[in-house]
Amino acid sequence: MRLRFVMGEVWNGLRRNLTMTFALIITIAVSLALLGGGLLLRQQVTQMKGYWFDKVEVSIFLCTKNSQESSCAGAASQAEKDQIQADLESMSPLVQDVYFETSQEAYDRFLEQFAGSPIADTAVPEDLGESFRVKLSDPDRYPVITSAFTGRPGIEKVDDQKQVLDKLFRLLDGLQLIAMSIALAMLIVTVLLVGNTMRLAAFSRRRETGIMRLVGASKFYIQLPFLLESMVAAAIGAGLAIGALALVKSLLVDHFLAPSFKFTSFIGWESVWTTSVVLFGIGIALAALAALVTLRRYLRV
């Protein structure tokens, strides 16, 4: 009985204020979709980092007899190589793994890479220097290796693959920041809109609330329909936002990105669902909070 009465009031309130209800639902949907997009992008970046950082290594190229660098005086000597090897091994646990690539191995890889190209015919193993391939436990700390070994005798240069990847990740981080900033602005707009809508609703129903007050309805009973209205709008908006994210995941990620970019992995559905729960919670909580604060000011009880 009470429930049915309250639900009837909620339905009437939403229906009577239809344009504002629509505005509310769409604003909530857009802001939550943006927030969700930002959150998913972050998970994607985290996943890609995990995937790529497992594979990146720092390469320490040793001097060859043709090297022009000031640190090189002809090809690196065996003593220099031993010293570098020992120093690298002493930098455990940051240095997880060290692999020495000989000229022959580099040459084989080179041939494989440029098979059929005229450049492969002229190269000899000695042209391709020896190198240490270093795997780090924390790829973010590559500058430690770079600064320790750059310019040392026998080392031509220190090359870090992570520097290349970092550019990509900086781009993704930037995108994510933009999405999050827009989402934040939209959430502020949403809160203000919820407040304004509730203010309008409280004003247009002041006759009803006035009578409720007079006959001794409790504050809870007077405010509940308004509160539920904003929460229902938020729930519908969150539903739309989640639908949009699922659509993006299904059409853009699964049917376009994943087949085109096989070298990396993409977020799975479980990320979408956990993000959905977060969006639902944030949407409803924000709407309820905004409604409560407004009602405290504009609905005398």
Next chain:
Amino acid sequence: MIRFDNVSKTYKRAHSPALRDVNVEIERGEFVFLVGPSGSGKSTFLRLCLKEDKPTSGTVWVAGKDIGKLPSWRVPQLRRQIGTVFQDFRLLPNKTVAQNVAFALEVIGKPRSHVNRVVPEVLEMVGLDGKEGRFPDQLSGGEQQRVAIARAFVNKPTILIADEPTGNLDPTTSVGIMKLLDRINRMGTTVVMATHDSHIVDQVRKRVVELADGIVVRDQERGVYGYAY
């Protein structure tokens, strides 16, 4: 039932107080007319009974409680004991007669079975049986006021406050409303009625409390509206 002890009320930004040192005691089951010109403090008196406003000084007792000490979450409890009727009826235009009366019970969480039983009873009592399905704009002024009285009385309050209930009605209709309020009073409800209607006051000869500029200038058993000015 209602007692004012040295109650004064000055509204913010007002030059003079609306009530000055008012001492009135209304017993259980009494019928009291509150008379006086506009601005004499009648409405302020009624608002203080409902705790719509706080007195600037003094104490208001309602049903044995100092309502100044009542925490805000208990105020709805106080208002459930007091039915209120206004000059402008204050009905909900989009609800029928029965729905208007039922609303007062629904919003205080009364179960449906109770509402379904009590609403027809009270509509019959005020003489509106057969008109349950009408909307307020399909009723005469007198009938609308009967709906408002039914709504005020449906929760069986111990006190009924009426602020100029006949102010918008013609004399014949007013007599009917007055009789209804008298009946409610005879059923044991304390009635406080603010009014300008000298005919009614003179006719029924109840207790009269007269206010002028916020001061009680007369408190008379079986009084009339005013002295010959």
